[in-house]
Amino acid sequence: MSDELENKNISESAAPRDFIRQIIDEDLRTEKNGTKVVTRFPPEPNGYLHIGHAKSICLNFGIGIEYAGKTNLRFDDTNPSKEETEYVDSIMEDVRWLGFDWGTGLFYASDYFDKLYEFAEALILKGKAFVCELSSEEMRQYRGTLTEPGKESPYRGRGIDENLDLFRRMKTGEFPDGSKTLRAKIDMNSPNINLRDPVIYRIMRAHHHRTGDNWCIYPMYDYAHALSDMLEGITHSICTLEFEDHRPLYDWVLDTLETPCHPQQIEFARLNLNYTIMSKRKLNELVTKGYVNGWDDPRMPTIAGLRRRGYTPEAIRNFAERVGVAKRESIIDVALLEFSIREDLNKHAERATAVINPLKVVITNYPEDQEEFMDFTINPEEPEKGSRKVPFSKEIYIEREDFMEEPVKGYFRLFPGNEVRLRWAYFAKCTGFKKDEVTGDVTEVYCEYDPASKGGNSPDGRKVKGTIHWVSAKHAFDAEVRLYDRLFDHVDPNRPDEGKDWLDNLNPNSLTVLSNCKLEPYLKEVGPGFKCQFERLGYFCADIKESTPGKPVFNRTVTLRDNWAKTNK
């Protein structure tokens, strides 16, 4: 164990450190927070987690692990009108599935509602907050614009006692929704709009998924987040770039309240992927309008979707590491995600055979009722796993693509007169074929095999260029296989072409359901979630929701790279 661990440590310490880890290194060196490193992942439970969140999860929990620190999972549930328990549950499941553990660090911003309320009274007492009665429309007008300063609210000069009284009555439900707010008293002339007396509490009668109807006032993000971090003793509060302008407010809250600790907010660039939409609002729309079959549709970039598609936590973690952490906004090529899953599955997934577009082949010189069992290597990358037996007989199915009546240049699969290897079985030479008179489709192919080439090598040293896969017709079973492709066919679905909207960029061929695929018998009894490579086709996974005993449904996770398709394009 120690060898592997040491090697890993060496390679890790040699690896370049991202700017956040550099800041932490420096803070540790100067003992800014003593020897403590505490981070947190703070999702709002208003949707499912996606691959962009995975980057943040890997960053925050990764730092917790690397520095022998702690990482909390905290639900940022300060807006009950959008939040639901279903999302809380899915988020916990996804974080766990990704391989992370928050230990005792499970929190909700709503756990702190009482304390947050007390801090608000403290702010009032310090003369740093006031109750405002401007409507939202008026407040917008008073706020000024990006280039013009704002105007002070007429309620800004209220006395401390009046503010306290009004705020307490807001809490007890004396005033209607939206009629009053508690605002921080900062600076209406600030060039940073977040500092123009931001609202920190609003009146909203909405049922909260945890506190029920106990509250009719709820704190705003900037206020609640800073204090929640502080209450948990977070040392490094890592968030995305759009909160950069909020940092002065984050700091103002903690400085003004003179809190015992003051976490440092650090911003990094969120993950963007080409051909992918990451906005929770848009993902929600895809689900509710039925463009996909739920948040866990295998085409979705959600963790649940990727899991169902056949991605592994390991692949996602590796991906997150490769993507890096920086302040520069970027768009990652999905090819990198696909590389990460292929890399993992290539090493660990067993190989199996499926023919998804079957074409019958009759081996004319093979004995009528004979059957043999061929040795299939389970995974050439893991030879220690050995092999298993796969039945062979006179009639087999091959992939329609593996036969051409008139081969194009460079084609070395089956065509009249050509000899190929049937993987792990025999050499076979094409002697003819039959066509449907009406449609012109090839319906059957005839071959002669070389009995001396059993296992796939000829004793006379004869070479063949092509090796194709097959399944024995009488042993195969029919199954449904779903071929998934990217959900959007536009490189940046958020920026549709002139006159179109983002939904027009949906790829009409993102899902192809094939129902008469021929699978080798071994695959019949695999359980939901089983992952394997269908040789020469790609990586597939037995659907975790719709596979039933003896009747698996397979999802294509990702194709194999295909240089032939590329050169032949």
Next chain:
RNA sequence: UGCCGAGUCGUCUAACGGCAGGACAGCGGCCUUUGAAGCCGUAUGUGGAGGUUCGAGUCCUCCCUCGGCAGCCA
């Protein structure tokens, strides 16, 4: 037009004043019982103009480009 932030191969990401490196993608080759994987090789990059310095991607000045911000959302 106010404030904040960011510009390094096609896409990401390193460099902490001292040989611009890595990954993915691409291309070429080798190998191959998966046209896979693996191995080897290869092209392409510091937004621009000045300045400081023996030496600048890095420091300074000016410019250009891109992103974020005017919710009682997070």
